[in-house]
Amino acid sequence: MSSDYELSDNEYYDEDDDEVMYDDEDGSASEMDVDFRISPNTKVKSYEIDFDSLSQAQVEKQISQDVEDISGIFGVEPEVASLLLRNYNWNKERLIEKYMDSATAVSIAAGLALPEKPDSSSRSRATQSQPVGAVRRTTRRNTNEQPKSGKTKILERVTPPLDDQPFVCPICFDDSQTKTMSLQCNHKFCTECWNAYTTSKIRTEAEHWITCMAEDCKLVATDDFVKSALKDDADVFTRYQELVVRHYVSCNKNLKYCPYPSCTHTVSCPAGASKSALTTIVPIVTCGASAGHKFCFGCNVDADHRPVVCGVAKMWLQKCQDDSETANWIKSNTKECSKCQSTIEKNGGCNHMTCKKCKYEFCWVCMGPWTEHGTAWYSCNRYDEKASIDARDAQSRSRASLERYLHYYNRWANHEQSAKLSVELYTKTERKMEEMQITSDMTWIEVQFMKKAVDEVFKCRMTLKWTYAMAYYLEKNNQKELFEDNQRDLERAVEELSELIESSIDPESALPLRQKVTDKTVYVQKRNEIMLEDTANGFLEGRWKWNMSIDGFDEPTEYAY
Amino acid sequence: MDARLRRVNKEISDCKNDKTSNISVELVDNSPFHLIGSFLGPEETPYEGGHFQVDIIIPDSYPFQPVKMKFITKLYHPNVSSASGAICLDILKDAWSPVLTLKSTLISLQSLLCSPEPNDPQDAEVAKHYMTSRASFEETARYWTHIYAGGPGKDGKKSGKTGDSRDEVAMAGLDKAHVDKFEALGFERSKVIDVLRRLNYRGANVAKLNDDRIVEELLK
CATH class of the missing domain: 3.10.110.10 (Ubiquitin Conjugating Enzyme)
Incomplete structure (x- = not known):
């Protein structure tokens, strides 16, 4: 048992069956353990959701598929089809319908053709030859006559116009420029100005809809035109393509752009797209670029807020931002030892505190003596309703609700802080592990158990953190009791593991410690899954009742507080 | 270059x-x-x-x-x-x-x-004034032109005369009689001007706003 447990996850579960059975005796997760006996690797967990991560190239492929479809149906060039689609927010059906009604109107709206009567202020030359009314024919004819050129709309000329006047660009007033470009409207500007203009539109305004520079001219540059205007400046053109992709993604509710800075991946999650689904599932997704790019598909929280659903998470975060209630406790980052009153600052992840001065052992969260925490009546995670009634008698009602809030907030914030501290602690431990590799006969792979344990503690503390937000809003009933039982089991296990991680390591104790830590890690992992699984199922079954009205849920029957 | x-x-x-x-x-x-x-x-x-x-x-x-x-x-x-x-x-x-x-x-x-565009205003109070009473608005605009832009003013007076209380009332585009009325109730003149301007106490709006509402606002 001590040698091979790195081999597979299945072995973890086999080894730990006894402990699960033992824990199920308090009735919280009896339905769960049946599930856990089935191979956990193949089962779809109810707290996880199906999603696909798409790279920018994959989205571009989808886009070009749509563009090809439209291009085939309408008989227009792909770049024209692309502009038509963009103007209709990539809604193919609506575009087809409208295009069948009036191709001319759709083309004008999409900036592909000039309106019937160009107004006098626009500087289009009188020599403009094509009858602008026949837009559809124009486009068609272009495709028929020069199907392979792909440059029908880029009129790049090296020679000045026919008249004797040398060309003076109306923007930079430079008469030495001989190269000009123009869209179909024939508003000519020098290539330098087009370059500066498109670059500025793309870089500064993040615009993918680049209109002609002339005043009131609504014609739009096609991709090819943009490319040649940029003089093949690859960086800016890449940015342009990215903007088109972003536009496509923002128009499709099944897609979301990864919110992490400079990430170009997209996540497709149809299950999390509808608002009504958000009351039963928590669509936490990860983009393909990095495992750290974890975000919620349903709301804009860029972190894993499982097990609570978006509506509850949002309410809780809003409440926490409200200074009126947080100011009361924010003042102190330190606490006094309840025996000798020395001021103590927490510097590790574990909540088992020992006062440096009087050696009093207590729990950082509830400030009670630590001896109580090891016994069966561990009750650190639960708000003491009895004490709360007493408080209500003595003090005002508002004071009690503040205390209730602070109870949950304290634990919420504490888990967050502890999680951070355990990661910091790990960097110290890591050094120790390296030393151990040299002094003892352990291999690199054998000292990795610490990393696993710290990762698991971090993950579980994140779950625990959000369970307190959830418990704050849960109506007090049997379901909440069960929820808190699960929460307590997880919390106790996490605290024990956390303490193990912090214990001092020396060559003699290394092996037994490794054994303990590994066992505990597996157990904690399982408790976390139970917590997430049960809460997720509760949402699917509509088991949770709230003590206040929450977006998307039924009104509570009565207010508990 | x-x-x-x-x-x-x-x-x-x-x-x-x-x-x-x-x-x-x-x-x-x-x-x-x-x-x-x-x-x-x-x-x-x-x-x-x-x-x-x-x-x-x-x-x-x-x-x-x-x-x-x-x-x-x-x-x-x-x-x-x-x-x-x-x-x-x-x-x-x-x-x-x-x-x-x-x-x-x-x-x-x-x-x-x-050609002002009061439906897309930058200054909502001025736009309200423009919409409710064009004549009064124009009078105020002319007065401002006279005071700040060296315009000829209503009676062709020389510009640059500022500061006295008649000016303040005219600058806000209000009626002197209205300001006097509320000032007589014991409120500070500058406060009366500020409140009446904010509530757009001009032209047809005067009938819509009763005195209690103004006093309430003045007492805030």
Whole structure:
């Protein structure tokens, strides 16, 4: 048992069956353990959701598929089809319908053709030859006559116009420029100005809809035109393509752009797209670029807020931002030892505190003596309703609700802080592990158990953190009791593991410690899954009742507080 | 030469050579990228006879991004902030086109003075005044032109007379009798003017607002 447990996850579960059975005796997760006996690797967990991560190239492929479809149906060039689609927010059906009604109107709206009567202020030359009314024919004819050129709309000329006047660009007033470009409207500007203009539109305004520079001219540059205007400046053109992709993604509710800075991946999650689904599932997704790019598909929280659903998470975060209630406790980052009153600052992840001065052992969260925490009546995670009634008698009602809030907030914030501290602690431990590799006969792979344990503690503390937000809003009933039982089991296990991680390591104790830590890690992992699984199922079954009205849920029957 | 500098220099000389449009631009601190433009108030408007100055900043990405303009001269207009001089005009924002010039933009500002757009206001109080009582609005606008832009004023008086209480009431576009009435109730004159202006106590609105509502507001 001590040698091979790195081999597979299945072995973890086999080894730990006894402990699960033992824990199920308090009735919280009896339905769960049946599930856990089935191979956990193949089962779809109810707290996880199906999603696909798409790279920018994959989205571009989808886009070009749509563009090809439209291009085939309408008989227009792909770049024209692309502009038509963009103007209709990539809604193919609506575009087809409208295009069948009036191709001319759709083309004008999409900036592909000039309106019937160009107004006098626009500087289009009188020599403009094509009858602008026949837009559809124009486009068609272009495709028929020069199907392979792909440059029908880029009129790049090296020679000045026919008249004797040398060309003076109306923007930079430079008469030495001989190269000009123009869209179909024939508003000519020098290539330098087009370059500066498109670059500025793309870089500064993040615009993918680049209109002609002339005043009131609504014609739009096609991709090819943009490319040649940029003089093949690859960086800016890449940015342009990215903007088109972003536009496509923002128009499709099944897609979301990864919110992490400079990430170009997209996540497709149809299950999390509808608002009504958000009351039963928590669509936490990860983009393909990095495992750290974890975000919620349903709301804009860029972190894993499982097990609570978006509506509850949002309410809780809003409440926490409200200074009126947080100011009361924010003042102190330190606490006094309840025996000798020395001021103590927490510097590790574990909540088992020992006062440096009087050696009093207590729990950082509830400030009670630590001896109580090891016994069966561990009750650190639960708000003491009895004490709360007493408080209500003595003090005002508002004071009690503040205390209730602070109870949950304290634990919420504490888990967050502890999680951070355990990661910091790990960097110290890591050094120790390296030393151990040299002094003892352990291999690199054998000292990795610490990393696993710290990762698991971090993950579980994140779950625990959000369970307190959830418990704050849960109506007090049997379901909440069960929820808190699960929460307590997880919390106790996490605290024990956390303490193990912090214990001092020396060559003699290394092996037994490794054994303990590994066992505990597996157990904690399982408790976390139970917590997430049960809460997720509760949402699917509509088991949770709230003590206040929450977006998307039924009104509570009565207010508990 | 830098394309932006060449273009701005040409625009400045264009404005100097043009004698017909009554538009001029001057350099601030000898930099061609910070200018003061000025033009005369259009005829047959409350701004007639006024001389309006506009602060102009040419951004680095000019002419591909619009120039930044705001009025230095205070004026009473729905699309110009009466406090800061900020201007609400589409061509200074998303309708900007690189072919527009300093001259054409200043001419657009001039024509904005002819035809205010109260439905897209910069200064909501002024716009309300414009919508409820055109005559009273024009009187106030003329008064502001007289005080701040050196216009001829109502009776052709000389400009520059400011400060006395008659001015304050006229500046806010209110009726002196109304201000006197509430002042007689024991409120400070400046507070009365402020509240009445805020509530748009003008023209037809006077009948809609009862005295209790005003007093309530004054007591706040």
